[in-house]
Amino acid sequence: xxxLSALVQVAAGAxxxxxxxxxxxxxxxxxxxxxxxxYGWAVxxxxxxPPSLRGAALFAVDHxxxxxxxxxxxxxLAVNLARGHHLDPPRCCGRGRIDIHEQAMRGYATTLGNxxxxxTAANERHEDLHVRQARLLxxxxxxxxxxxxxxxxxxxxxxxxxxxxxxxxxGPGRYFTRGVxxxxxxxxxxxxxxxxxxYGDARVPRPGRRLPRRRDRDHYTTDKT
Numbered sequence: 047x048x049x050l051s052a053l054v055q056v057a058a059g060a061x062x063x064x065x066x067x068x069x070x071x072x073x074x075x076x077x078x079x080x081x082x083x084x085y086g087w088a089v090x091x092x093x094x095x096p097p098s099l100r101g102a103a104l105f106a107v108d109h110x111x112x113x114x115x116x117x118x119x120x121x122x123l124a125v126n127l128a129r130g131h132h133l134d135p136p137r138c139c140g141r142g143r144i145d146i147h148e149q150a151m152r153g154y155a156t157t158l159g160n161x162x163x164x165x166t167a168a169n170e171r172h173e174d175l176h177v178r179q180a181r182l183l184x185x186x187x188x189x190x191x192x193x194x195x196x197x198x199x200x201x202x203x204x205x206x207x208x209x210x211x212x213x214x215x216x217g218p219g220r221y222f223t224r225g226v227x228x229x230x231x232x233x234x235x236x237x238x239x240x241x242x243x244x245y246g247d248a249r250v251p252r253p254g255r256r257l258p259r260r261r262d263r264d265h266y267t268t269d270k271t
Contacts, residue, residue: 047095047105052079052086054109055117078117084127085120085161088144092133094160096140104142104181108160111184118188119144119159126150126163137165143177171243175236187232194230204229209256228254 056079063074088094095101108116123144131148138145142160149164150156156163157176165173180187198204204225208215213224227233237252244250251257 048086048088048090050086051089051105051109051116052082054113055079055082055085055120058113058117081117081120081124084124085116085144088123088127088133092135092144093139094144095142101140101142107181108142112159112181112187114185115159115180115187117159119161122150122156122158122163123161126161131163134165137170138162141174143174172236172240175239176232179232179235191230191232194232195226198226198230202226204254207256207258209251209254213254224254228252 056075059078059082060071060075063070063072066074095105123146126146126148129148131146131150134145134147144161145165146161146163151164155165155169155173157165157173159180160177162173162177183190199222202221202225208225208229213228215221215225228237234252234255237254241250241252249257
């Protein structure tokens with residue numbers, strides 16, 4: 047599947063580039079090939095897609111509806127490999143994704159497309175959800191993520207429901223790592239699921255979110271007997 051993946055990505059680049067003429071098609075195909083070839087190699091190296099109907103379906107989604115995310119993930123993978131980072135085959139074999147052992151950003155696991163850098167057993171379901179978000183929303187995913195980051199950076203409506211005691215904003219860095227990052231839609235979704243995994247139906251807020259106040263109705267009754 048690795049060679050087919052690279053061919054699909056390069057072909058897509060050529061088609062997009064052809065809007066600027068034959069020269070554009072050649073240039074775009076060449077640029078995409080720079081990241082698509084290492085990605086295709088990695089797909090084969092870690093055996094990312096299981097040899098099953100499910101694996102074929104995941105591959106089809108990643109190379110059609112979610113192709114933009116796959117190419118973005120290929121670029122992310124290429125940068126990590128250029129930095130000397132290593133694939134983590136045992137973690138991702140047959141999982142429909144490519145795992146990189148090292149973190150791309152210190153202190154964080156990062157997912158782009160179906161490429162995960164710095165994943166661990168503790169955050170695997172969180173990062174897997176980002177992979178599924180990309181597959182679900184396809185070409186809309188990255189624009190929606192970028193738009194939310196931009197909006198919440200300049201218009202911090204999240205400040206109104208932020209947990210200022212548990213996650214105090216003490217400077218510009220914390221504004222993004224404890225504020226914007228925790229409240230953008232795709233991270234909020236993943237952290238809510240993390241909390242549900244750990245606590246079930248208990249009334250526990252996700253990281254960064256203040257627990258909404260709930261009026262205690264036990265003191266009020268219409269029973270006059």
